[in-house]
Amino acid sequence: MTISIAHLGPHGTYAETAALKYLNWFTKSHDQAALLCPYPSITQSLEAVAKEEVQVAVAPIENSIEGSVTMTLDALWRLDTLRIQHAIVLPIHHALLSIASDFSEIQTVYSHPQALAQCQNWLxxxxxxxxxIAANSTTEALQHLGEDQTIAAISSQRAAQLYSLPVLASPINDHPENCTRFIVVSLDPSPGGSRTSIAFSVSANQPGVLVKPLQIFAEKGINLSRIESRPTKRSLGDYVFFVDLEADTRQDAIQSALAELEHCTETLKIFGSYDVLPAIG
Incomplete structure (x- = not known):
C-alpha cells in the first residue's frame, strides 16, 4: 500500500521540502511507499486527512521569527480527529527570485505572508x-516571473532550481537562524514522545480563569514549552489556549494532570505526544 502525504503546494514550497523529509524518513523506516499530494492551502491539506482523502499531512505550525501559523492552529481545533505523529524542524533561507537585471526594475514582490514578514527589514x-502582495504560498507566483521583469517573489533556492528562475539575492531573511516547525498529522493514535500538544477553552472570561489549569502542571513538575491564545470566533475576548508540554501522555504525572484539567476547562483537546524527527535528507 502507498500512503499519500498532503502538503501546501504548488511544487517547490517549504512545506513540500518538509514533506519530502518525512517521506524519506518514512520509506526508510517502513516497508511501504509514499507519494506527495499538494493542496492549494494549509487548511485544505489538513482537511484532506480528516476527510480520509490522504493518510498524512505535513503542515507548518510555528516559525522562530513570526510565531505560530494560525491557519494550522485553527484547523487543529476545528478538526477533532487529527493527531500529531511527529514534528520536523526545517531551516528557512529565503531568496529573491526575478528575471529583473536590477532591484530598480522591481515594482511588485509576491510571497506567502509569513515569508514576507520574515524578510520585512530586507525589503x-x-x-x-x-x-x-501576499500569496497562498511561496511558489504560487513563480509561474508568472518569466513573463514580467517588474515582479519578484520570495521563495527558496530549491524553488529557483525547480522553476529555472534566477536568484537576485540570497539569503534575504532578516534573521539567519530562521526555522519553521512542521507537524505530521494523521487519524492514527499518536505514537508517544517527548512533547505533548493540547488545547483547551474555559467557560468564562474572568480574572484568574487561566491560573488553575497552569497551576496543575506546575504542581506536577511538568514544563510548558509554549502557550498561545487564539479567538474561539464565538465572541470578542473568548479564547482557546494552545499548550505544548515537555512530557508524554503515557507518563503517570501527565495522565493525572490531564484528568484534573478536564474539570477546570470547558473543552479539552489532546493532539498527541510525539518526537521531533532527526535531520534527514
Whole structure:
C-alpha cells in the first residue's frame, strides 16, 4: 500500500521540502511507499486527512521569527480527529527570485505572508518602493516571473532550481537562524514522545480563569514549552489556549494532570505526544 502525504503546494514550497523529509524518513523506516499530494492551502491539506482523502499531512505550525501559523492552529481545533505523529524542524533561507537585471526594475514582490514578514527589514532597505502582495504560498507566483521583469517573489533556492528562475539575492531573511516547525498529522493514535500538544477553552472570561489549569502542571513538575491564545470566533475576548508540554501522555504525572484539567476547562483537546524527527535528507 502507498500512503499519500498532503502538503501546501504548488511544487517547490517549504512545506513540500518538509514533506519530502518525512517521506524519506518514512520509506526508510517502513516497508511501504509514499507519494506527495499538494493542496492549494494549509487548511485544505489538513482537511484532506480528516476527510480520509490522504493518510498524512505535513503542515507548518510555528516559525522562530513570526510565531505560530494560525491557519494550522485553527484547523487543529476545528478538526477533532487529527493527531500529531511527529514534528520536523526545517531551516528557512529565503531568496529573491526575478528575471529583473536590477532591484530598480522591481515594482511588485509576491510571497506567502509569513515569508514576507520574515524578510520585512530586507525589503524596506532594498525595495522600499515595491508593492508587497501576499500569496497562498511561496511558489504560487513563480509561474508568472518569466513573463514580467517588474515582479519578484520570495521563495527558496530549491524553488529557483525547480522553476529555472534566477536568484537576485540570497539569503534575504532578516534573521539567519530562521526555522519553521512542521507537524505530521494523521487519524492514527499518536505514537508517544517527548512533547505533548493540547488545547483547551474555559467557560468564562474572568480574572484568574487561566491560573488553575497552569497551576496543575506546575504542581506536577511538568514544563510548558509554549502557550498561545487564539479567538474561539464565538465572541470578542473568548479564547482557546494552545499548550505544548515537555512530557508524554503515557507518563503517570501527565495522565493525572490531564484528568484534573478536564474539570477546570470547558473543552479539552489532546493532539498527541510525539518526537521531533532527526535531520534527514
Amino acid at each position: 524596506d532597505r532594498n525595495l522600499p518602493s515595491a508593492q508587497v
